[in-house]
Amino acid sequence: MKCEYCELLELHKNIIYEDKEVVVAVREMASSLGEVTIFSREHMTILELVPQDILAKCSVMANKAGVAVFEALGVQGTNVLIRNGLGAEQKVPHFSIAVIPRKENDGLNLHWDPQPAEESDIEATLSLLKEEAASVKEEKEEQQEERAVRKQKEQRVSSDNPMLQSLRKIP
Amino acid sequence: MASPLPQLTLEQQKELQERLKKMSPEELMEFQKQQCIFCQIISGKIPAKKLYEDDQSLIILDINPASRGHLLLLPKKHYAILPQLNDGLTSHLFSLVKKYSKVLLKGLKADGTTIFIANGLVAGQKAQHFMIHLIPRKEGDSIMALSEKGFDASEVQKVSIAIENKLNGLLGMKKEVVDDHSAEKSPSSVEDKKAVISTGERSSSAPGQKSAGISEDSMSDSKDSSDDSDDSSEEGYSSGRSEQKKPPPASQKKASPSKKEKKSKTSKKEMFKNEDKKMNPPQQKKAKENNEHEEEGDGSDTTVSLDDIADLFR
Numbered sequence: 001m002k003c004e005y006c007e008l009l010e011l012h013k014n015i016i017y018e019d020k021e022v023v024v025a026v027r028e029m030a031s032s033l034g035e036v037t038i039f040s041r042e043h044m045t046i047l048e049l050v051p052q053d054i055l056a057k058c059s060v061m062a063n064k065a066g067v068a069v070f071e072a073l074g075v076q077g078t079n080v081l082i083r084n085g086l087g088a089e090q091k092v093p094h095f096s097i098a099v100i101p102r103k104e105n106d107g108l109n110l111h112w113d114p115q116p117a118e119e120s121d122i123e124a125t126l127s128l129l130k131e132e133a134a135s136v137k138e139e140k141e142e143q144q145e146e147r148a149v150r151k152q153k154e155q156r157v158s159s160d161n162p163m164l165q166s167l168r169k170i171p
Numbered sequence: 172m173a174s175p176l177p178q179l180t181l182e183q184q185k186e187l188q189e190r191l192k193k194m195s196p197e198e199l200m201e202f203q204k205q206q207c208i209f210c211q212i213i214s215g216k217i218p219a220k221k222l223y224e225d226d227q228s229l230i231i232l233d234i235n236p237a238s239r240g241h242l243l244l245l246p247k248k249h250y251a252i253l254p255q256l257n258d259g260l261t262s263h264l265f266s267l268v269k270k271y272s273k274v275l276l277k278g279l280k281a282d283g284t285t286i287f288i289a290n291g292l293v294a295g296q297k298a299q300h301f302m303i304h305l306i307p308r309k310e311g312d313s314i315m316a317l318s319e320k321g322f323d324a325s326e327v328q329k330v331s332i333a334i335e336n337k338l339n340g341l342l343g344m345k346k347e348v349v350d351d352h353s354a355e356k357s358p359s360s361v362e363d364k365k366a367v368i369s370t371g372e373r374s375s376s377a378p379g380q381k382s383a384g385i386s387e388d389s390m391s392d393s394k395d396s397s398d399d400s401d402d403s404s405e406e407g408y409s410s411g412r413s414e415q416k417k418p419p420p421a422s423q424k425k426a427s428p429s430k431k432e433k434k435s436k437t438s439k440k441e442m443f444k445n446e447d448k449k450m451n452p453p454q455q456k457k458a459k460e461n462n463e464h465e466e467e468g469d470g471s472d473t474t475v476s477l478d479d480i481a482d483l484f485r
Contacts, residue, residue: 014327016335017342024338026331028322034330047286048273055269056262063261066290067254068337073330077291080253081317084272087282087308089317102294110287110295112237112306112314122232125240125279126220129232132278133223136270 005039005094022057024065031108032100034073036065039096047084050095051147062097069101077102079110204249209300213247223271227263230271233304237314240279242271242305250301252290264303271305281307285315 008014008025017024018041025037038061044050050058066078079100083090102108194202204210212219213229220232222242233241244267250256256264272284287304289296306314332348339346 014331016331017338026327026334028324028327029319030322030327031317031319033322033326034334036334047269047284048276050269052266052269055265059261059265060258063253063256063258064341065334065338067341068334070254072333072337075293077289077294077296078253079290079294080286080288082268082286083283084286085276085281085283085308087310087312088285088306089315090283091319100294102291104293106293109316109318110289114235115238117234117236117239121239122220122234126222126232129222129240129242129274129278132274133271136274136277 003043003094004092005037005096006043009041017061021054022061024061030100031098032102032106034069034075034101036062036069036099037096038062038065038099039094044095045093046090047082047095058095058097062099065099069099073101075101075103079108081110200249203299207249207298207300209245209298209302210249213245223267227260228267230267237304237306238308238312240275240281240307242275244268244271244303244305245300249299251299252296252301253288254290256301268303268305275305275307279307282310283308287315 005023005025008027009018009023014025014027015023016026016036021041023039023041025039026034027037038058040050040054040058042054047055062080066080069075069078079098079102081098081100082096083098084095100108100110191199191202208217211217212231220234221229222232223230227247229245229247231243231245233243244264246256246260246264253261268286272286275281275284285304285306285308287306288302308314335348339348
């Protein structure tokens with residue numbers, strides 16, 4: 001099955017902005033009229049897979065889209081929402097940020113009931129997450145190195161001269 | 172001034188409002204900061220479960236979590252809503268979102284994370300301090316059952332054009348997409364002027380941009396411009412949605428700076444005060460338009476209206 005966002009991009013449907021990395025669309029399927037979807041041009045499923053620079057562009061674009069929504073629709077509020085993963089109601093397997101225009105009594109359910117937590121539980125969660133954060137940091141650095149290596153490779157391939165490329169075709 | 176203000180009599184409230192009116196914007200910011208519980212957490216006056224801290228931001232565990240591990244990511248500086256943040260800070264916060272979303276997924280074996288921002292009371296914003304919620308999710312936990320539906324294509328088209336024009340303006344692209352119908356009704360001189368600008372800009376500064384495939388005819392023909400002021404081009408952004416709202420009167424162009432400032436305050440206030448939603452629409456729109464360029468700058472414009480602050484004491 002084709003990814004809905006990739007398809008929008010292919011058909012150039014509902015798209016109000018696009019560049020090499022970021023696409024902005026106003027889709028018909030939405031929680032509220034004028035909901036803006038910001039997604040990466042490249043197909044990446046979840047937030048964790050989006051490279052830092054592209055994520056930065058997406059977030060800045062989401063911010064600007066929010067301002068545009070405020071001004072263009074005269075709404076009284078917006079929600080910025082990333083549904084990251086199936087457990088978080090992500091519907092399209094392609095990373096996106098939603099900017100949802102809000103009006104009073106629009107009936108959108110973005111609420112949660114606070115879960116009472118014991119002090120000791122919170123402490124335990126805190127130390128668990130601190131530990132996890134320390135290990136993720138190292139991984140992140142690894143990933144960055146990987147990405148740097150990948151880029152270098154890509155550059156090398158693209159800068160290969162035609163002679164070399166034709167050589168490769170020879171069995 | 173720094174002391175917490177529990178219950179105020181009417182007289183005290185009046186006195187306070189008077190005092191607030193005399194304050195400079197800087198003083199107002201400072202005052203608001205002192206009333207903000209999250210600013211007090213950041214300055215260490217109120218204890219909190221801090222997970223991460225750097226010079227710009229702080230991550231704490233929510234004491235009323237939607238689920239175990241619910242995190243709040245805060246900029247250290249006091250902002251009320253996302254549009255006030257500049258690009259650098261926005262990017263920085265989202266890089267932390269990415270990292271800590273992963274921490275939640277792995278550390279708590281969550282099935283997903285919800286990253287949530289509320290701008291304005293109607294959007295469910297509860298604190299005056301801008302924050303990003305990171306909520307670890309489990310299948311079937313019934314947090315945020317947000318429904319979607321299919322909206323009418325022509326309606327979507329209409330709002331999409333309005334948003335696109337605003338967004339283009341914010342991105343500094345002087346290009347306008349016009350709905351076929353509204354193009355007939357909108358004042359053409361303004362559009363013609365814009366056409367001149369846009370064709371030049373498109374080729375130089377924004378090569379990758381495309382329009383949404385909607386008629387650009389109105390932009391390409393005549394090049395005579397009847398109005399030379401910068402304001403007129405700004406006004407042009409509104410003509411695309413002239414079907415929905417009446418275009419602003421011509422006198423709008425000549426608004427004095429002080430008037431503008433006043434109006435921009437009005438529009439910010441409006442996000443927080445739902446009681447104020449009855450404000451008459453054309454005026455509201457003007458306020459928003461004037462606000463546009465201030466917002467787009469570095470985003471550090473943190474003008475706060477008196478009513479915002481007064482709201483804190485209700």
